[in-house]
Amino acid sequence: MSDGPGPIAGSVRPGVAAGARLVVVHPDAGVLAEAAAARLLTRILDVQSVRSPVHVVLTGGTVGIRTLARAAVSPLVTAVDWSGVHLWWGDERFLPDGDPDRNETQAREALLDALVAEQGLPVENVHAMPGPSAVGSPEEGAAAYAAELARFAGDGVAPAVPAFDVLLLGMGPDGHVASLFPGHEGLGATGATAGVHHSPKPPPERVSLTFEAIRAAREVWIVAAGAEKAAQAAAALGTATNGVPGAVTDVPAAGAVGRSRTLWLLDAAAAGR
Numbered sequence: 001m002s003d004g005p006g007p008i009a010g011s012v013r014p015g016v017a018a019g020a021r022l023v024v025v026h027p028d029a030g031v032l033a034e035a036a037a038a039r040l041l042t043r044i045l046d047v048q049s050v051r052s053p054v055h056v057v058l059t060g061g062t063v064g065i066r067t068l069a070r071a072a073v074s075p076l077v078t079a080v081d082w083s084g085v086h087l088w089w090g091d092e093r094f095l096p097d098g099d100p101d102r103n104e105t106q107a108r109e110a111l112l113d114a115l116v117a118e119q120g121l122p123v124e125n126v127h128a129m130p131g132p133s134a135v136g137s138p139e140e141g142a143a144a145y146a147a148e149l150a151r152f153a154g155d156g157v158a159p160a161v162p163a164f165d166v167l168l169l170g171m172g173p174d175g176h177v178a179s180l181f182p183g184h185e186g187l188g189a190t191g192a193t194a195g196v197h198h199s200p201k202p203p204p205e206r207v208s209l210t211f212e213a214i215r216a217a218r219e220v221w222i223v224a225a226g227a228e229k230a231a232q233a234a235a236a237l238g239t240a241t242n243g244v245p246g247a248v249t250d251v252p253a254a255g256a257v258g259r260s261r262t263l264w265l266l267d268a269a270a271a272g273r
């Protein structure tokens with residue numbers, strides 16, 4: 001009998017911080033990506049019925065990109081008014097423009113190029129994190145992105161970021177989200193963005209939103225698939241952080257909570273089933 005974490009029940013439980021938390025478990029990674037894509041498009045439609053613009057933060061990683069690819073082929077994609085949507089990133093690998101390993105490159109290929117070409121997404125609404133083609137260091141990239149975020153922030157908001165309607169995050173097997181890794185100095189970064197070095201997940205240099213910026217989101221959605229995520233998903237869901245950054249040193253994903261709601265979208269393997 002394994003003494004590992006027990007299976008995660010898909011249930012609505014009180015949030016550990018500001019908002020409610022919901023765990024939804026799907027049979028496999030393919031269904032998870034399909035469901036996350038439909039949920040994302042539907043959420044954008046719902047938000048557009050009450051306000052504009054809509055701000056969505058994208059993530060890298062296999063599940064994150066697969067979700068975008070499924071959105072690209074969904075009939076719902078034509079229902080969204082993309083002229084009122086702004087797309088951001090939670091983190092970016094500090095690589096030259098067009099590098100196939102950039103989260104931006106993969107997102108453009110999966111969905112964004114089609115949205116610009118066919119669905120009226122303005123090119124200026126795609127806010128990529130700068131890399132070495134534009135700045136000299138991850139810190140410069142972080143500062144430039146913080147300035148871009150501030151352009152869309154409400155007055156007096158700290159950190160100066162838009163009220164993200166949906167902030168998507170993948171989760172690594174070590175519990176990292178964005179480029180915020182266990183025991184890493186980026187965990188305690190303040191402000192909106194941080195330059196990251198010595199990332200345990202290659203490439204070593206990155207730009208990332210901070211937990212302060214992540215927690216400014218109305219909804220945070222963590223999408224994770226695979227048995228290698230089960231231990232950290234269970235640890236994160238069992239960790240009450242109440243928004244205390246230090247509490248997430250070992251399990252960064254525990255600190256990724258939204259102001260209104262935190263969604264954990266898992267496949268059965270990541271839920272320990």
Ligand SMILES: O=C(O)[C@H](O)[C@@H](O)[C@H](O)[C@H](O)COP(=O)(O)O
Nearest residue numbers: 060061062063170171172177178
């Ligand atoms: O730049 C990155 O690599 C991602 O932003 C990273 O945070 C990713 O989302 C997780 O590592 C999960 O990746 P997988 O879904 O591929 O496991």
